[in-house]
Amino acid sequence: MSARRTANPAAESPRIRDADRTRQIILDAATHEFAALGLGGARMDRIAERAGVDKRLIYYYFNNKDDLFLAVLERAYAAIRRAEQAQHLEALNPADAVRKLVEFTWRYYLEHPEFLCLLNSENLHQAEHLKRSSQVRDIHSPFVQWLADILKRGQEMGVFRKGVDPIQLYISIASIAYFYLSNKYTLSEIFGRDLMSPEALDERLAHMIEVILGYLRP
Template sequence: MLATKTRKPRIRDAEATQKRILAAAKQEFAKKGLGGARVDDIAERAKANKRMIYHYFGSKEDLFQRVLEDAYVDIRTAEQKLELDHLDPKDALERLVRFTWKYYLDNPEFLTMVNSENLHKARHLKKSKVVQDISRRLVTMVDTILERGVKQGLFREGIDPVQLNITIAAIGYYYLTNRFTGAIIYELDLMSRQALDTRLQFNIDTIMRLVCK
């Protein structure tokens, strides 16, 4: 009985430690990338022993892959919770565009993590069945919206859901990852409330003009 009583607190302690490590690693990798992040700094931020990081996650590379997987799972899970199948196709597509924009704004570390992984030619994502499986859901979801729109005579036929997904991501991603250089080039505060609202409306209009008859 004593072993049973002590096991649950130990399990909870282990889970709490892993969560702290993952949260700390997310911040460090987002700030410094895989190459710049140090396990010592992650351990200090997580208030954990460096040995525990290697015990739970194996290596810095493996920890980065786990953080990256969690980041993709988070956005894909949030997309599924939008329940777009219950909406008019136009409303569903607009909600997805709005969601993507807001998610990028609320989770800037996601963008920097993606940037970092691209620098490494996606070598971690290539090994991740988790990301591959969950990402297919987004393509299926958008394909379903397009099919419903075509059947209702709202959308053009033959639109590739993969290309549309890429465009929805790109029109928000580029704006935000290039906001500093863009502010100089265009002499505009791209992160002001007015500029952000204007950009969101432009994104929505762009996608609708691509798909609507």
């Protein structure tokens, strides 16, 4: 009678790592495709070609294009929240924390235009993918609590006014950055300015900080 075989984690871990690496390569390729062409224009053939994998492998890991798009969205939201956490804003005084959050949001949008494109595409589909997500609210809940704690500290110190909703505040921060960048071509043409010049971008950031902190003052 032969000895019973036992699982060997050391032997299995390379396969697990390889599978995870393949998933990330597919998600990278899919992010590029969805950001460039939206959900409707994206093609699984092109994603497979860019990722350098057989198309059947995409279906194996992600089932279909809609599930792949949801996975891309979830990863994108998780990435921005992780990047925010890495700023350690909780260690700053409340005013500096909010100022740095505005700066971070602005810089992140500038450095990750694909994030805004993915949001545009999902909003065109009325968030039908995010409604199926089991992760996205959990990803954002700690952030909302963190911002609420900063607002509370600021109120207790007398530097912020009372009654500020952290969700409304964050929507305002995101929106004044998002609108400027998502409409940069039309706004530049209408007003005869290069709104993406370094000087214009710095001016916009200073304006955003002044608007948000001005709103928070007692």
